[in-house]
Each structure stands twice: as C-alpha cells, then as structure tokens.
Amino acid sequence: MLDRLRQILNRIDGRGYKAYKDLQGEYDFPGFRLYIDYVQGDPFAAPSRIRVRIPQARVRYPREWFEEPHRRIALEDWINRIWSQKTNRYAFNVKGTGKSGLITVDRPGQEILPRTAVVVNERFVEIRITIGLPASGRRVLGRKAEEMLCRDLPRLVDEALPKETLDPTAVEDRMQLVDNQQAIRRILEEKGWIAFVADESLLPRESGVSDRPLQSGKVVKFRAPESLAVTLELPHGNSLRGMAIPEGITLIVGGGYHGKSTLLQALERGVYDHVAGDGREYVITSDTAVKVRAEDGRRVEKVNISPFINNLPFNRDTVRFSTEDASGSTSQATNIIESLEAGASCLLIDEDTSATNFMIRDGRMQKLVAKGKEPITPFIDKVRQLYEERGVSSVLVLGGSGDYFEVADRVIMMDEYLPREVTQEAKAIAHSHRNDRTVEGGITFGEITPRIPLGQGFDPSKGRKEKVDAKGLTTILFGNSAVDLSGLEQLVDLSQTRALADLMRKLGKQADGKKRLTDLIDNLYEEIDRSGLDTISPFRGQHPGDLALPRKLELAAAVNRLRTLRVK
Numbered sequence: 193m194l195d196r197l198r199q200i201l202n203r204i205d206g207r208g209y210k211a212y213k214d215l216q217g218e219y220d221f222p223g224f225r226l227y228i229d230y231v232q233g234d235p236f237a238a239p240s241r242i243r244v245r246i247p248q249a250r251v252r253y254p255r256e257w258f259e260e261p262h263r264r265i266a267l268e269d270w271i272n273r274i275w276s277q278k279t280n281r282y283a284f285n286v287k288g289t290g291k292s293g294l295i296t297v298d299r300p301g302q303e304i305l306p307r308t309a310v311v312v313n314e315r316f317v318e319i320r321i322t323i324g325l326p327a328s329g330r331r332v333l334g335r336k337a338e339e340m341l342c343r344d345l346p347r348l349v350d351e352a353l354p355k356e357t358l359d360p361t362a363v364e365d366r367m368q369l370v371d372n373q374q375a376i377r378r379i380l381e382e383k384g385w386i387a388f389v390a391d392e393s394l395l396p397r398e399s400g401v402s403d404r405p406l407q408s409g410k411v412v413k414f415r416a417p418e419s420l421a422v423t424l425e426l427p428h429g430n431s432l433r434g435m436a437i438p439e440g441i442t443l444i445v446g447g448g449y450h451g452k453s454t455l456l457q458a459l460e461r462g463v464y465d466h467v468a469g470d471g472r473e474y475v476i477t478s479d480t481a482v483k484v485r486a487e488d489g490r491r492v493e494k495v496n497i498s499p500f501i502n503n504l505p506f507n508r509d510t511v512r513f514s515t516e517d518a519s520g521s522t523s524q525a526t527n528i529i530e531s532l533e534a535g536a537s538c539l540l541i542d543e544d545t546s547a548t549n550f551m552i553r554d555g556r557m558q559k560l561v562a563k564g565k566e567p568i569t570p571f572i573d574k575v576r577q578l579y580e581e582r583g584v585s586s587v588l589v590l591g592g593s594g595d596y597f598e599v600a601d602r603v604i605m606m607d608e609y610l611p612r613e614v615t616q617e618a619k620a621i622a623h624s625h626r627n628d629r630t631v632e633g634g635i636t637f638g639e640i641t642p643r644i645p646l647g648q649g650f651d652p653s654k655g656r657k658e659k660v661d662a663k664g665l666t667t668i669l670f671g672n673s674a675v676d677l678s679g680l681e682q683l684v685d686l687s688q689t690r691a692l693a694d695l696m697r698k699l700g701k702q703a704d705g706k707k708r709l710t711d712l713i714d715n716l717y718e719e720i721d722r723s724g725l726d727t728i729s730p731f732r733g734q735h736p737g738d739l740a741l742p743r744k745l746e747l748a749a750a751v752n753r754l755r756t757l758r759v760k
C-alpha cells in the first residue's frame with residue numbers, strides 16, 4: 193500500500209537514521225510493486241537495495257523479445273542501459289549527508305552479458321536498484337524520501353519501461369544483432385573455426401584505459417584477405433563477409449605498430465557479444481578461447497607443468513609444481529596447463545606479454561646450452577602436439593621469431609592495419625632458410641593432471657566475520673588474502689569480478705577433498721543454469737543487482753590465484 197509507505201515516512205521524519213529500517217517490506221503502487229529489501233544502517237553505509245516489479249500486463253513486451261535466452265539477455269541488458277542512463281541524469285535533487293539521494297543500477301560496458309540487474313520473464317519485469325535514503329546528519333529526511341520513492345520512482349517507471357516508451361526499431365535492431373551473433377557462434381562450432389572477424393570491423397580502442405572504439409585520426413577498418421574470406425548467411429536474410437580463422441596454429445606477424453596486438457585483443461574479447469557501434473560486434477571468437485601470458489610473481493599450487501618444464505635445479509618437482517613466486521616462463525607454463533585443465537580449446541598468445549625463453553630456443557642457444565641443462569621445453573616444440581593430440585588450437589602474435597613458420601598452419605601478416613595471408617611465403621622461407629633447430633618436444637605433449645582442491649584452502653573469515661568481495665576489476669578480497677586477477681585479460685566487468693568472489697566462496701564450501709576443480713565449477717554453473725545467477729549471492733532476501741556472469745575459465749583462473757589454495 194502506497195499510503196502505508198507515506199505514513200511510515202511521515203512518522204519517522206526527523207528521527208534517527210535507524211528508523212528507516214521500518215521501511216523494509218513490500219508496497220503496491222499503481223502499476224507496479226516496490227520491494228524494499230534492505231535498508232542501510234547509516235547514511236554512509238553501503239546503500240539500500242530496492243526492487244521495482246512491473247507486470248507484463250503493463251509493459252506489454254512481445255514474447256519473441258524474451259522467449260529465447262540470448263534475446264532475453266539482450267533485452268535485460270537493453271533495459272539496464274536505459275535505466276543506467278535515466279538514473280544518471282535523474283539527479284534527485286537531494287542535498288543531504290553521505291549517500292543521500294543516490295539512485296543507481298548496474299552499469300554495463302561494451303559487452304552484452306547475463307546480469308542480475310534486470311529480470312524479464314513472462315510475468316513481470318524487475319529492476320534492481322541501489323538507493324541512498326536521504327538524511328540530514330543522522331536524521332531521517334522523510335519528505336525527501338517520499339519524493340524519491342513516491343513521486344520520482346513511479347515517474348521513472350512510466351518513462352522508461354512500457355513497450356510504448358521504447359524505440360521499437362532500436363529494440364528490433366538489437367534483437368537482430370544478437371540473433372546474428374548467436375548464429376555466427378553456431379557456425380564457428382559447426383565449421384570448427386576459432387574466430388570470425390567481419391569486414392568493416394573497427395578493432396582499435398580509444399586508449400589503454402577505454403574500451404570504446406578509436407575515433408580520432410585515421411582508423412583503418414578491417415578487411416579480410418581473399419584467401420581467408422568467407423561469406424556467412426545470417427538469420428535475417430543478410431550476409432556478412434569476413435575472415436575466418438580455422439582451427440590449428442595461426443601466426444599473426446608483421447612489423448611493430450602494424451596492428452598485431454590490436455587484432456589479438458579483439459579476438460580475446462570476441463568471446464563476449466558486443467553492443468552495436470562498438471566496432472567489434474561481428475568479431476566472434478570461440479567462447480573457450482583463453483588469453484595466456486607470463487605472470488611472474490604469481491603463486492602456483494601443485495600444477496603438473498612437466499610438459500613444459502623438467503629437471504629444475506635441485507631436483508624440484510615439476511609434476512606437482514608449487515611456488516610462491518613463479519618466474520616468467522614457469523608462470524606462463526602454469527597458465528597454459530591450468531587453462532587446459534579448465535577446458536580451453538584455443539590459446540591466444542602475444543609475444544608482448546610472453547616470456548621469450550618460454551616461446552623459443554634457437555639453434556645456436558641449443559648448441560651452447562645442452563638440452564640436459566635447460567629445464568624449459570619451449571612452446572614452439574609443443575604447439576603442434578597440443579593441436580594434434582588434444583585438439584587445442586593456438587593463435588600467436590609473433591614479430592620476432594620466424595622459427596614458428598615451420599609449425600604454423602597459416603600465417604597472417606598485419607600490414608598497416610590490414611591483414612594479408614603470407615602462409616606460402618613463410619613456408620617457402622622456412623624451406624630455403626633452414627634454421628638448424630633440434631626439435632625438443634619429445635613424443636607426446638604429456639599429461640594434464642586434474643586437481644582436487646581442499647576445503648581448508650578457502651577461508652573467507654576476516655576477524656569474526658566473513659568477508660569476500662571485489663575490490664576493483666582485478667582484485668578479490670577473500671578473507672585475509674587478496675587475489676590478484678590482473679593477469680586475466682578476458683575479465684572485463686567489475687560485476688563479473690563480484691560474481692567471481694561469490695562463486696569462489698561457494699566453491700570453497702563445496703570443496704570436500706574429493707571433487708575435482710572442474711567438477712566443482714561445472715556444478716556451480718549447472719546451479720546457475722537451473723536457478724539463475726541470483727543464487728550465487730550469499731545475501732538471502734536481498735537482491736544481488738550487481739552481478740554479471742563470468743566464464744568458467746575465469747573462475748578456474750581466479751581459484752588458481754588464491755594464495756591459500758590447497759590441492760590434494
């Protein structure tokens with residue numbers, strides 16, 4: 193009852209802030225229901241959480257907008273963005289203490305991700321909102337709260353939700369976009385391709401800290417070389433030309449500053465769907481492709497890195513390799529093995545972020561430093577085994593070593609930001625200029641050993657409370673330890689990091705010393721499939737409006753970077 197809300201606000205006006213707690217509950221408004229799930233304890237604390245639920249009878253979204261999961265996610269994202277903009281501009285003119293007058297919803301970036309901020313189903317639409325209940329000092333500003341909740345909020349609902357307020361062609365375009373993206377993902381699977389990059393794609397970003405498309409200066413749009421070009425037929429009658437990267441081993445070569453890393457970065461991000469206008473909306477990559485890099489200083493817990501590293505000084509074990517402080521090469525070997533354990537189908541590697549001695553050991557060095565004195569088997573001698581024995585492809589950016597010509601299936605040269613296929617030339621050079629290397633990879637790739645985490649490694653307690661949370665995009669605080677995720681270049685959204693924190697906590701509770709890491713992860717994602725992303729949040733009775741789904745691969749990677757992790 194709206195009147196009941198008004199009465200409470202009237203009654204508590206001017207009282208101590210704690211009186212706001214009386215608001216907790218549900219209120220029927222004309223055309224929607226307001227849920228006040230959680231009320232903050234003081235004006236500076238984490239803001240209050242409310243939900244607005246509007247029946248379909250009111251918003252009247254056509255079924256075909258949300259029946260299929262990919263369209264539902266796209267619609268939820270669409271509404272999320274509208275609310276994000278509206279609440280941004282909706283400067284509730286509240287002057288007060290602390291977070292007074294704040295009203296926000298989660299803020300999506302360039303990707304379209306499954307999120308908890310908006311829920312659409314056949315019965316209703318629900319928006320999850322964070323709100324700062326207004327105060328003057330520590331006194332309740334009841335009138336201001338009434339303006340926010342009883343006047344401005346209904347206005348927001350009216351302006352931003354019913355079908356007639358949405359631009360129908362824009363929503364229809366969005367639906368066609370995600371239909372196309374989904375169709376291209378299917379085609380990749382059917383054809384066994386790793387990635388597709390459409391002509392006219394705009395790959396470079398505005399800056400190192402901005403994920404928006406580069407607009408200033410001369411920007412070269414992508415155009416597939418004839419030999420790698422394919423034309424795809426899309427669901428809504430259009431066709432799309434672009435470059436297909438088949439499975440196997442692909443090199444991206446070219447001079448410095450010619451756009452190699454930019455292409456690889458676009459492929460890394462192609463595991464997610466992007467919004468229209470991003471420039472990468474038709475750059476689609478197999479969703480189990482993983483960027484791996486060197487990450488010295490990371491901890492490693494009992495990983496079998498013996499396919500790459502053997503005979504360490506003092507006979508250190510590399511079948512169950514552990515360290516508090518990995519080197520460039522051991523960290524890169526670990527990152528690859530852990531990714532394979534977690535189900536990677538394709539590795540994306542850039543020389544810019546690789547350990548040189550992990551990538552290559554040339555003929556001269558082989559003669560000076562005998563194989564018996566070199567613990568590292570370089571990636572060049574493993575990359576084909578990885579593909580032939582395990583079906584794992586690689587895309588490698590390499591401007592510095594032509595030794596890889598021998599092992600590559602195709603070579604793409606970036607030339608002033610445009611790709612050319614130079615496989616024939618590279619193979620001819622490999623043939624006429626023998627490199628004198630001895631192949632060191634042995635007869636098989638070697639074992640990937642599944643690991644079983646122990647529950648005791650996951651201690652979320654900090655003092656007497658439990659504390660697990662994201663602190664920025666690349667850090668999770670897990671009890672007393674900080675998990676550094678800065679090596680995960682495919683983690684893109686703070687809300688994903690928050691979800692990872694919740695998932696790690698849950699995973700820790702289920703680690704019983706019997707289940708493999710991959711089984712624990714599969715179980716969690718099955719639960720999400722069944723019951724939605726909300727279920728991972730530990731805050732019962734409170735909406736988790738700020739989570740976005742990460743991939744299983746990032747969850748595995750996050751667990752692997754927990755410094756207290758213990759493996760059987």
Ligand code: ADP
Pocket residue numbers: 395396397406410411412413414446447448449450451452453454455606609
């Ligand atoms: P490389 O890895 O070959 O050294 P990068 O991919 O780092 O080169 O690109 C070098 C610079 O060129 C970057 O600043 C990038 O933003 C810019 N750049 C990349 N691709 C394009 C493009 N298609 N059009 C315009 N500038 C680009």
Ligand code: MG
Pocket residue numbers: 452453454544
């Ligand atoms: Mg580069």
